[in-house]
Amino acid sequence: MRLLLVEDEKNMAQAIRELLRLEKYEVEWFADGEEGADQLCTGLFDIAVLDVMLPNKNGFEIARQARSCGIRTPILMLTARSEVEDRVSGLDCGADDYLTKPFAAQELLARLRALTRRSYDMDDGVLSFGDIRLDTKRMMLCCTKTGNEVRLSEKEYSALEYFMSNKDRVLTREQLFLKIWGYDSEVEDTNLEVYMSFVRKKLSFIGAKTTIKSVRGVGYELRFTE
């Protein structure tokens, strides 16, 4: 699970990172608000933890910006005890939950678990788009018209899950590459095209009219034509 942490207090950030790494979160940390907003808007993260007071852009502005570009990543806002009325603005701007500093480690973990559960439980772990449904628990792709099902490989699943949680957005080659192979990968860029063709084959195998279209010079998008 990829987590975005935007926190400018170094010690706090360090402590949160260590705690979350133990819990197997892949943590990317940024201290600057502007940078944090850009990162969240890539749609690459499964969950975000934002401090409120940050240089260049505050946590509320980051959340608002992300929601306005269609990012649905669950957001947990960290607020200081003196910022109680901020809780209201926090939820107003599109944050899903808030946690008052100082907090116990167990409380942070519990909130994060609840948020990630919520984002999938909405439709019982199933993402839908056009005539396809993706069962995120079994990694199965199904066509709602034909009823055909197919199992996906981990990378195919990762790509489709990314497309289906970012509906109607063109995803750039860089974004897809990072989502599928991660930051430290030595995989060649041409492999992306290969994987997109694997996913297209599975889509046509189940008889779906949803497919992945190339957007010249930019990347790919999921499209459904009846």
Ligand code: CA
């Ligand atoms: Ca701060």
